[in-house]
Amino acid sequence: MPKLFLGIEEASVSFGQGEARVRALRDVSLTFEKGTLSLLMGPSGSGKTTLLSMLGCLLSPDKGTVFVDGEAVNELSEAGRTVIRQKKISFVFQAFRLFHSLSALDNVALGFEIRDAAASGREEMARDLLLQFGLADKLNLEPNELSPGEKQRVAIARALAGNPPILLADEPTASLDAEAGKNICKILRRQVDDQGRTVVVVSHDPRWEKFADRTITLCDGRVEEQVGVL
Numbered sequence: 176m177p178k179l180f181l182g183i184e185e186a187s188v189s190f191g192q193g194e195a196r197v198r199a200l201r202d203v204s205l206t207f208e209k210g211t212l213s214l215l216m217g218p219s220g221s222g223k224t225t226l227l228s229m230l231g232c233l234l235s236p237d238k239g240t241v242f243v244d245g246e247a248v249n250e251l252s253e254a255g256r257t258v259i260r261q262k263k264i265s266f267v268f269q270a271f272r273l274f275h276s277l278s279a280l281d282n283v284a285l286g287f288e289i290r291d292a293a294a295s296g297r298e299e300m301a302r303d304l305l306l307q308f309g310l311a312d313k314l315n316l317e318p319n320e321l322s323p324g325e326k327q328r329v330a331i332a333r334a335l336a337g338n339p340p341i342l343l344a345d346e347p348t349a350s351l352d353a354e355a356g357k358n359i360c361k362i363l364r365r366q367v368d369d370q371g372r373t374v375v376v377v378s379h380d381p382r383w384e385k386f387a388d389r390t391i392t393l394c395d396g397r398v399e400e401q402v403g404v405l
Contacts, residue, residue, distance in 0.1 A: 199225040267343070279317075
């Protein structure tokens with residue numbers, strides 16, 4: 176059987192001990208193909224964030240296998256998983272996680288530095304990304320001078336520094352108004368269509384459904400439903 180590009184096979188995760196033990200995921204197998212946008216939905220506690228953490232090499236399953244770019248990453252050392260995260264995976268969060276003392280340009284340039292400290296032309300590449308996202312007049316502003324939608328665009332630009340093939344987004348539109356949220360949906364969809372990235376979005380926001388190739392609904396740590404193509 177060929178190895179998956181991105182996915183999990185028969186993966187289970189539990190937290191806690193004894194009577195307080197909670198099974199966050201129960202023998203879940205999922206495949207995320209190259210160049211697709213997958214939406215993970217489900218009630219709080221259904222296992223969405225746990226699954227995203229495994230795909231992002233932040234958490235290893237109690238049993239089962241996690242594949243990133245065809246490699247069984249939970250069999251690697253922590254140092255090996257760190258290299259995978261650094262080179263192949265980026266995250267986008269609801270809370271933006273920008274450095275408040277840095278300008279938009281410097282926040283994105285830092286993303287290039289983190290991925291490759293020896294890389295040259297970081298500021299020019301950061302500027303190009305921000306221009307792509309319509310932030311030409313915001314380059315030198317700090318996060319507290321930006322709107323929530325602008326902050327998220329800066330955060331996405333930083334996540335794309337170094338051209339990672341996999342983008343994982345946890346509630347990226349939860350704190351945005353309707354127009355800004357739709358703009359973020361379009362931006363991440365273009366990363367799939369134009370750049371061939373694999374994007375996985377965790378969200379309660381129903382607006383994502385029309386932008387996703389597949390919607391996966393989790394409930395009590397299991398896949399309850401899948402709608403759309405792999």
